[in-house]
Amino acid sequence: MALSHSLIQLLISLRRQKFIGAGEPIRMLEFGEQNWFYDVVPAELLILIDEFQDVPAERRQALKAELQQILDTKPPTEPFDICKVFYKLVFNYEDYTAVDLHGTPQALSLDLNEPLGLPPHSWDVVxxxxTTEHVFNQYQAFKSLHELTKPGGVIMHSLPNQGCFDHGFFNYHPTFFYDLAEANRYEIVALVYADCSKHPHQLKQLGSQADYVRLAVSHQLSAYSGIFCVYRTPTDAQAFKVPRQGYYDNRLPPELQQAWQNLAR
Incomplete structure (x- = not known):
């Protein structure tokens, strides 16, 4: 798993809006330890760090010094280390944990198909x-995501929508994210469709499920695409609930019901 240009830009946008990273330091948990994809030159982070004047000057200097040392010495874990400097800037984490069977030695080598045994409601951002497209037990993986996030915390997904042939077990459609949010009372902060066949990726904000359906009806969906979704969890802790698809719950507006009947499936 690696941070590419489109995801980096989306995270920077959330940081500029001060949705992430602008408050007190947080605890962060990753399903899948991220590294740097290199379609963004790491040295550009030196300029980006100074853009955020709300970060104390001393911390900005420390981040730049840490990044420069990585660029100068190039240890074997360089792509992971670059990613963590970027995360310190955009998420402002004070504590970082990753679950990854193929991560650095610091990552927890745990199977996401199983309960993880980690303390519940302990991380501000998960x-x-x-990652989860590679996990067969979808129920347990998304239950774990839910249970490990603090009430009022953030869950962030970046997952394949179409294409990625034989990449993992699953692709994800917008109905998955909308119905998961409905069942668990998540606030959808951002839902973005990424046409990954274009370079850089073409991003489209989905204001509603109907926006994606209109792309499908007008044959504008790419054969290679992804979905970026950011949730805010409810401020009161609740048990994870399995969603039912909106169509079968009769929750879809007429436009979407009609499209469901007419579109190839």
Whole structure:
């Protein structure tokens, strides 16, 4: 799993809006330890760090010094280390944990198909960037994401929508994210469709499920695409609930019901 240009830009946008990273330091958990994809030159982070004037000057200097040391010495874990400097900037984490069977030695080598045995409701931000599509037990993986996030915390997904042939077990459609949010009272902060056939990726904000359906009806969906979703969890802790698809719950507006009947499936 690696941070590419489009995801980096989305995270920077959330940081500029001060949705992430602008408050007190946080605890961060990743399903899948991220590294740097290199379609963004790491040295550009030196300029980006100074853009955020709300970060104390001393901390900005420390981040730049840490990044420069990585660029100068290039240890074997360089892509992971670059990613963590970027995360310190955009998420402002004070504590970082990753669950990854193929991560650095610091990652927890745990199977996401199983309960993880980690303390519940302990992390402010939990990310799932290109990870759960490789996990067969979807129920347990998304239950764990839910249970490990603090009430009022953030869950962030970046997952394949179409294409990625034989990449993992699953692709994800918007109905998955909307119905998961409905069942668990998540606030959808951002839902973005990424046409990954274009370079850089073409991003489209989905204001509603109907926006994606209109892309499908007008044959504008790419054969290679992804979905980026950010949730805010409820401020009161609740048990994870399994969603039912909105169509079968009769929760879809007429436009979507009609499209469901007419579109190839």
């Amino acid at each position: 990310t799932n960037i290109g």
